[in-house]
Amino acid sequence: MSDTHTSAGGKLHLNRDHALHLLREMLRIRRFEERCAELYTQEKIRGFLHLYVGEEAIAVGVMQCLAPEDAVVATYREHGHALARGIDMKTLMAEMYGKQEGVSRGRGGSMHVFDAATRLYGGNAIVGGGLPLAVGLALADKMQGRARVTSCFFGEGAVAEGAFHESLNLAALWRLPVLFICENNLYAMGTALERSESETEIFHKAASYKVPAVSLDGMDVIAIEATTRQAVAAIRAGEGPQFLECRTYRFRAHSMFDAQLYRDKAEVEAWKRKGPLLRFRHWLEETHMLDAAEAERIESEVEDELAAAVAFAESGTWEPVEDLLRDVHTEQPA
Amino acid sequence: MSDTHTSAGGKLHLNRDHALHLLREMLRIRRFEERCAELYTQEKIRGFLHLYVGEEAIAVGVMQCLAPEDAVVATYREHGHALARGIDMKTLMAEMYGKQEGVSRGRGGSMHVFDAATRLYGGNAIVGGGLPLAVGLALADKMQGRARVTSCFFGEGAVAEGAFHESLNLAALWRLPVLFICENNLYAMGTALERSESETEIFHKAASYKVPAVSLDGMDVIAIEATTRQAVAAIRAGEGPQFLECRTYRFRAHSMFDAQLYRDKAEVEAWKRKGPLLRFRHWLEETHMLDAAEAERIESEVEDELAAAVAFAESGTWEPVEDLLRDVHTEQPA
Amino acid sequence: MSAEMIQTSYREALREGIRDALKRDARVFLMGEDVGRYGGCYAVSKGLYDEFGPERIRDTPLSECGFTGAGIGAAMGGMRPIVEIMTVNFSLLALDQIVNNAATLRHMSGGQFNIPLVIRMACGAGKQLAAQHSHSLEGWYAHIPGIKVLAPATLEDARGMLWTALEDPDPVVIFEHVMLYNRTGQLAADAGPVPIEGAAVRLEGTDLSLVTYGGCLFKTLEAAGQLAAEDISAEVIDLRCLRPLDDATLMTSVAKTHRAVIISEEWRSGSLAAEVSARIMEQAFWDLDAPVGRLCTAEVPIPYPKHLEDAALPQVSAIVDAAKAVLNR
Amino acid sequence: MSAEMIQTSYREALREGIRDALKRDARVFLMGEDVGRYGGCYAVSKGLYDEFGPERIRDTPLSECGFTGAGIGAAMGGMRPIVEIMTVNFSLLALDQIVNNAATLRHMSGGQFNIPLVIRMACGAGKQLAAQHSHSLEGWYAHIPGIKVLAPATLEDARGMLWTALEDPDPVVIFEHVMLYNRTGQLAADAGPVPIEGAAVRLEGTDLSLVTYGGCLFKTLEAAGQLAAEDISAEVIDLRCLRPLDDATLMTSVAKTHRAVIISEEWRSGSLAAEVSARIMEQAFWDLDAPVGRLCTAEVPIPYPKHLEDAALPQVSAIVDAAKAVLNR
């Protein structure tokens, strides 16, 4: 990671190692999500399952720029963030199964991935519900004089919620170290952006709070990493919150119950051709950073990791029913 | 009213009758509020009492442009809106007393003035709570094909609430006939605008929703009337919501419990010199529309009206305790 | 004269109720997140968008406070809105509008304004949706003067309560338990409005009263079946209307059976089940042969795994046990 | 060894509690609307801004959802925030953050995160503030697993509960009844922390138990005084902690008196008073000589005029009557 750097124009001069790292990270998410879909039809995973397929470049690009002591707040569509943040695929998959070896002890499932070690504060199933938390985490850092960044991911649907607005204002007013990342995949469930916002250029909303904002191609992992690096630097320099709008697309249904009546197959296919993995891989091949053998090697390593994760989840155990009430409150020494 | 008109530049060519009408309307509010303050110290009025002194030009200017079938949604600082809207001062004062002859049968008091006849939908004591109602009233008009306008007044403090944001978006998205009027008196209780908003130019917020917005001098009744007339015309022409920010100042405490620790006396005095009544009266004198005799006549007529209102309230009666539960639900024919 | 019967589901019955209302009254419209093009989060409104168009099947942005308040305003403006809040979990964001506007405006204005508004929402657990998507907060709503609160459990009620609710001049909140949507059964083809006041005795019995509603009704009926096999005759009361509660039906039952258990999917402390117990205490104490029991959900954020969710919620076997407990059996 | 006593008010006691906390622990800060320069809507924090500055006495914009959520985040980030929501009436706007984040995050994350957050709010009626400013919704909060709910009524509790609440690793909500702020009395100069679990017997008695909390405590004590004059010995229990409830103290009292009335300012249906009644039903039924009574607020949006507000709320004379009713006197 340390050997990437931004030029004035915001482009990255990539070395091959880092480039392949980005590819692998995106691939890990893609394959994880695909497997989750299968496991869902096998009823290994239940509840609501929201997949990140098509949006991998965002989590991967952003996470390159965060330090271990930074924080991440995400949504119910957060497997990608969890993997890119460094959560073990094994414990993540165990969480999908609801096994107690899962990263949230199996209690959260797909929508509620938490990890104290990597400072991932969820996994939040209330649209917009994570934004105020991010503000508070950043406030704590600022009050304690720590130069940490809190990154906060949310969909463009959340922008219509009051919580979005209140959070942006608080962060801006108090100049808090929050990186707001809007994953604008053009739909909130079945509601297209034009039917949810009178102003569809989401990044313009940040101007209401004097928060510096840019809109960028959410399918371009390099652009995302480069721009995030600048934004994070500005935050660490004490310039207050920064806002990134990443235009992307979800290739699959909103959740596993969605018949996708609200969009054309053709639209989906067109976006798939712009997909972050396809595109990056193509570019890597063109620039001769990737050859077929290397590609295969990465694929098979990811496959191995995934197989191990599934095996881990399969062999995981159920939390004993007697522990149902544990952690509702902290157990205090008597 | 009908003989006022706007020129291209948005200035009003005032005839004398209308000018004196504006003066009288502002004076009625001023004197009403001053009397309320006295009555509060006499414990005739109780609860929270928020006075409109200093802000009269806004309610008076705006109301000139509304037709009887239009609607008004206001806040807990709404006596001025009620009077300018045409609610009888008698029933308004009776409401302050809590008498059943009051406009809300005495149940609402100062913060909850309602009047079906003039379509005044409160009087709302939850900051931001009225905005969604205004959106709904306008939606009903639009769906029923009526060319009505719903005017919605709120303070600049409300702008930090999520409800503000959600309402503006809905109104803009659905192109609803709402006139949003922000009464920016620079303070929300004791919180100065710079401490509640990172962007203090409130009217800029409307841009996030592509709602046309202007900021204007809230002390200038003529400017307000002229600008409102244009905004209302645009709304009636189907152009969707419009936004007015009126910069004003409250001359008195937030409520009767406020020691005003948060602002300087000098600041208050400076604003008083720019007061809407002082200024308009001065201008009327300069343009020879008002002489001392006329001024005195108006003052004394307002005094008479007020005296009658107080007498009416004093002689009003208490709602019988047996009626406590009446109107919780509509009484339905058995 | 028995009408023709059709096979239908709870979901379809709700949909027919909405369709009916839209056809009958031009002032009626449905508004909420994804009610239109998506067809409704739980597919209740599927097909209605094509039939009635975007004005009357109105998709909203994610703004529960805003569009619920807009429903209140539209009701005051002469419309008859049906606001769908996707689930009760998100209704917390709209609670201010419901409590401080919908429920109060009529009284506070001295009776000048009516709010003929219906708010529908899905509720309950059982689908492994975890802590933020499994709430049963109908007891909170039943605490608010100025609104009526319904919990249709049967096909008849799913089909017919909306009609009556829309004719009510005041706000009505309707809870649809997520585990009921797929239930199927026979319904009269000409099923019409049903009253929105009064509980229903779903099964007559003599040994004890099992009082429940919504998502727990069928579990309770199943438990009653098992009890019957052990010669225990349980009366099952479906509250149907959670505000106002129908005291008469409750007390008549308790006067007959002398024992009662209340079953609800709420967290136990501060539940509506407590209210029912307290009312029996107040109005039928001398009829009681044993303390009234409650069977509720464990007081825990509902966990994702099935075995833990099951352990948290009232189950048939637990209902049977609770019934036996009040019978000392 | 009796400590030196000082004359103080409930408001001052609260303020000293906050000052204390700010001095003792650098992680503590107070955040809310107008807590700073204005001095607090009910003047609780008056003077603290000058003493501790804008960082630690942090005025917020009007955004209850935003700053309450920020309090939760700050607590997870290592601070010890005291969030003041001006009144419970406005807390509806923050309820999603409290229910879906503060109360659930610890359990849902498998115990990974603590939320050492205290939320204070004013509540109750009596100041003629009408329908939108007079709520008593503490029963709603007491329904939520994962939080603790306190209702200090005495000077000792006003002074000492905050300390203990801040040391609790989990979220605590504190209700301050608006009619208590001006109450004065004697308090030990060195008054310190008090436990935040357990009810208190404020008056011992043998004929019946009057169970109450918060704004109704002193009305109830007054009623007990009047009852004593008629030779009726009432025991007065101050719940103090509304979640979890202290069953042991309640049942011990009922076992002694055999009769009880619960007095609270909530609307009756679905109240916490119902929960107390239901628990007595479940745990002390055989001790009862009469059904447990409830005296609550009329189920109506609180009207502005004094005579109607008074009529709506529990009053001393009504408490006396309710007590006599359960004694058949």
Ligand SMILES: Cc1ncc(C[n+]2csc(CCOP(=O)(O)OP(=O)(O)O)c2C)c(N)n1
């Ligand atoms: C407050 C709230 N309202 C509604 C929902 C139901 N819901 C879940 S995801 C979703 C769409 C959100 O869209 P967006 O924010 O764009 O994120 P995306 O799913 O596209 O990543 C909705 C409506 C919810 N979880 N929370």
Ligand SMILES: Cc1ncc(C[n+]2csc(CCOP(=O)(O)OP(=O)(O)O)c2C)c(N)n1
């Ligand atoms: C949701 C909510 N939060 C807090 C309050 C308490 N409060 C009443 S008025 C007020 C200030 C509002 O300021 P602004 O909107 O600027 O209106 P102004 O009083 O200046 O006219 C506050 C904080 C409230 N009534 N509602």
Ligand SMILES: [Mg+2]
């Ligand atoms: Mg989206």
Ligand SMILES: [Mg+2]
């Ligand atoms: Mg203001």
